[in-house]
Amino acid sequence: MKSLGQFIDGAYEEAGTSRFNVVDPVTGEVAYTTYEAGRDQVDRAVAAARAALSGPWARLSAAERGALLRKLANRIAERSEEFLRAEVLDTGKPADLASHLDIPRGAANFSFFADTAPMAMGEAFPAPTPDGAGALNYTLRTPRGVIAVVCPWNLPLLLMTWKVAPALACGNTVVVKPSEETPATATLLGEVMNEVGIPKGVFNVVNGFGAGSTGEFLTSHPDIDGITFTGETVTGTAIMKAAAEGIRPVSFELGGKNAAVVFADCDLDRAIAGTMRSAFLNCGQVCLGTERIYVERPLFDTFVEKLAAQVKTLKPGDPWDKASNFGPLISEVHRQKVLSYYAKAKAEGATVVTGGGIPDMPGKLAGGSWIEPTIWTGLPESSAVIQEEIFGPCCHIAPFDSEDEAVALANAGPYGLAASLWTRDLSRAHRLAARIEVGTLWINSWFLRDLRAAFGGSKKSGIGREGGLHGLDFYTEQRNVCIHL
Numbered sequence: 139m140k141s142l143g144q145f146i147d148g149a150y151e152e153a154g155t156s157r158f159n160v161v162d163p164v165t166g167e168v169a170y171t172t173y174e175a176g177r178d179q180v181d182r183a184v185a186a187a188r189a190a191l192s193g194p195w196a197r198l199s200a201a202e203r204g205a206l207l208r209k210l211a212n213r214i215a216e217r218s219e220e221f222l223r224a225e226v227l228d229t230g231k232p233a234d235l236a237s238h239l240d241i242p243r244g245a246a247n248f249s250f251f252a253d254t255a256p257m258a259m260g261e262a263f264p265a266p267t268p269d270g271a272g273a274l275n276y277t278l279r280t281p282r283g284v285i286a287v288v289c290p291w292n293l294p295l296l297l298m299t300w301k302v303a304p305a306l307a308c309g310n311t312v313v314v315k316p317s318e319e320t321p322a323t324a325t326l327l328g329e330v331m332n333e334v335g336i337p338k339g340v341f342n343v344v345n346g347f348g349a350g351s352t353g354e355f356l357t358s359h360p361d362i363d364g365i366t367f368t369g370e371t372v373t374g375t376a377i378m379k380a381a382a383e384g385i386r387p388v389s390f391e392l393g394g395k396n397a398a399v400v401f402a403d404c405d406l407d408r409a410i411a412g413t414m415r416s417a418f419l420n421c422g423q424v425c426l427g428t429e430r431i432y433v434e435r436p437l438f439d440t441f442v443e444k445l446a447a448q449v450k451t452l453k454p455g456d457p458w459d460k461a462s463n464f465g466p467l468i469s470e471v472h473r474q475k476v477l478s479y480y481a482k483a484k485a486e487g488a489t490v491v492t493g494g495g496i497p498d499m500p501g502k503l504a505g506g507s508w509i510e511p512t513i514w515t516g517l518p519e520s521s522a523v524i525q526e527e528i529f530g531p532c533c534h535i536a537p538f539d540s541e542d543e544a545v546a547l548a549n550a551g552p553y554g555l556a557a558s559l560w561t562r563d564l565s566r567a568h569r570l571a572a573r574i575e576v577g578t579l580w581i582n583s584w585f586l587r588d589l590r591a592a593f594g595g596s597k598k599s600g601i602g603r604e605g606g607l608h609g610l611d612f613y614t615e616q617r618n619v620c621i622h623l
């Protein structure tokens with residue numbers, strides 16, 4: 139059986155304080171084992187990253203770093219089959235999905251930030267005041283330092299590189315802690331870093347768990363200069379407490395309970411196709427995914443019927459079988475969590491329009507963490523399945539009668555990550571865009587990403603924005619220089 143270790147200072151270490159299994163969610167069988175990095179390994183990874191900050195990496199210009207990142211992107215593309223196999227083994231997602239989304243975006247993140255980071259802006263102010271006449275204030279940007287990158291399991295390569303790429307483009311060094319469920323692609327990336335000539339110590343990976351383990355050792359490490367994290371809001375709270383010690387900045391993309399608002403004047407086929415993707419892509423394990431759908435009353439029954447018909451076209455199965463388009467949940471633990479919401483919905487009196495259970499899977503697949511895509515109607519807004527992030531392939535659909543009511547429903551709750559709006563009335567779309575409290579609002583679309591745009595969450599869905607030039611305030615330190623000539 140293959141085993142996977144840490145990647146520290148340019149070298150792999152098959153060692154740790156304990157060894158743990160990574161399970162293939164398709165079958166429930168152990169896929170391979172890896173090691174939990176202890177405090178000493180985290181210390182060495184952080185020390186390697188610190189040392190690399192003043193090594194050959196520090197002497198590269200932004201253009202030279204960009205050239206290396208472009209090579210990285212090309213090499214990921216050349217080795218895409220290996221990345222694809224690793225990602226599919228860890229997550230169980232359909233190979234077709236990973237080959238169109240996860241792996242190409244993993245490469246594109248590097249080429250995008252290779253071009254973007256050198257455009258990080260500064261300011262220059264000639265002083266007009268009598269005492270400062272002739273003075274000039276201008277900005278110098280320097281790398282922030284050693285960045286801890288803590289990642290989730292739902293889009294492992296995509297979300298890790300979304301943070302590593304701007305960090306490296308700005309001249310930082312990183313220590314990555316992938317999710318314990320999906321360590322393979324981050325660890326494999328170490329090989330590619332060496333192949334393209336990224337100096338040792340610039341990119342490090344420590345595997346292990348969160349609280350009381352590798353994740354906590356890393357985020358509480360005194361020699362970390364900033365922490366970027368995507369995952370659950372509760373974890374964000376724990377990491378923020380760790381970051382408070384030493385006053386380290388954080389960049390967070392956290393949970394969501396995203397709404398889709400569908401008006402009766404929408405292009406119905408487009409709205410069905412869009413909400414279908416937004417609720418069920420990646421088995422509902424996308425933080426931007428829709429778990430609450432509000433439909434204008436005249437369209438409600440038709441919408442429910444048509445979405446349910448579409449859900450019946452989802453085919454769970456082997457991720458390499460082109461006929462299957464729906465994967466399992468990440469783990470049995472996560473399936474138990476999602477099933478607990480399926481039970482709560484029933485207990486609270488939901489109408490189960492479709493799904494609600496576990497599908498019968500053939501042969502070895504019967505041991506996987508499969509679950510039925512599920513639609514509910516008829517619950518009050520106070521229900522657990524409407525209030526809490528489930529992170530599974532399920533949604534509740536409710537009717538609304540006015541624009542104001544739709545806005546109030548969409549804005550209810552503690553999260554503010556994303557929402558989608560389906561209407562042909564562009565005046566209404568613009569009006570509502572100003573009122574819906576989210577980091578990203580999609581109109582007649584969903585998960586249509588332009589990497590130049592600010593990306594992140596409002597309310598309890600995050601702190602700060604990444605993407606384009608926005609994240610560069612986190613990945614660089616700004617120094618104001620005042621020179622009196």
Ligand SMILES: NC(=O)C1=CN([C@@H]2O[C@H](COP(=O)(O)OP(=O)(O)OC[C@H]3O[C@@H](n4cnc5c(N)ncnc54)[C@H](O)[C@@H]3O)[C@@H](O)[C@H]2O)C=CC1
Pocket residue numbers: 288289290291292315316317318346347348349350352353354357368369370371373374376377391392393394424425472475527528529
């Ligand atoms: N993108 C998102 O918004 C995601 C949200 N989730 C939600 O979070 C729930 C739990 O899934 P998890 O994988 O356990 O997410 P999580 O937020 O607990 O874990 C994400 C990462 O943080 C690390 N971590 C956990 N606790 C930590 C701590 N105290 N200090 C430092 N690092 C820590 C984990 O090891 C992992 O690498 C899911 O059921 C889902 O609802 C999960 C994955 C992604």
Ligand SMILES: O=C(O)/C=C/C=C(\O)C(=O)O
Pocket residue numbers: 292293297300368391423424425426587593
């Ligand atoms: O496109 C992106 O950069 C990110 C998409 C999805 C997430 O952040 C998530 O599911 O956590």
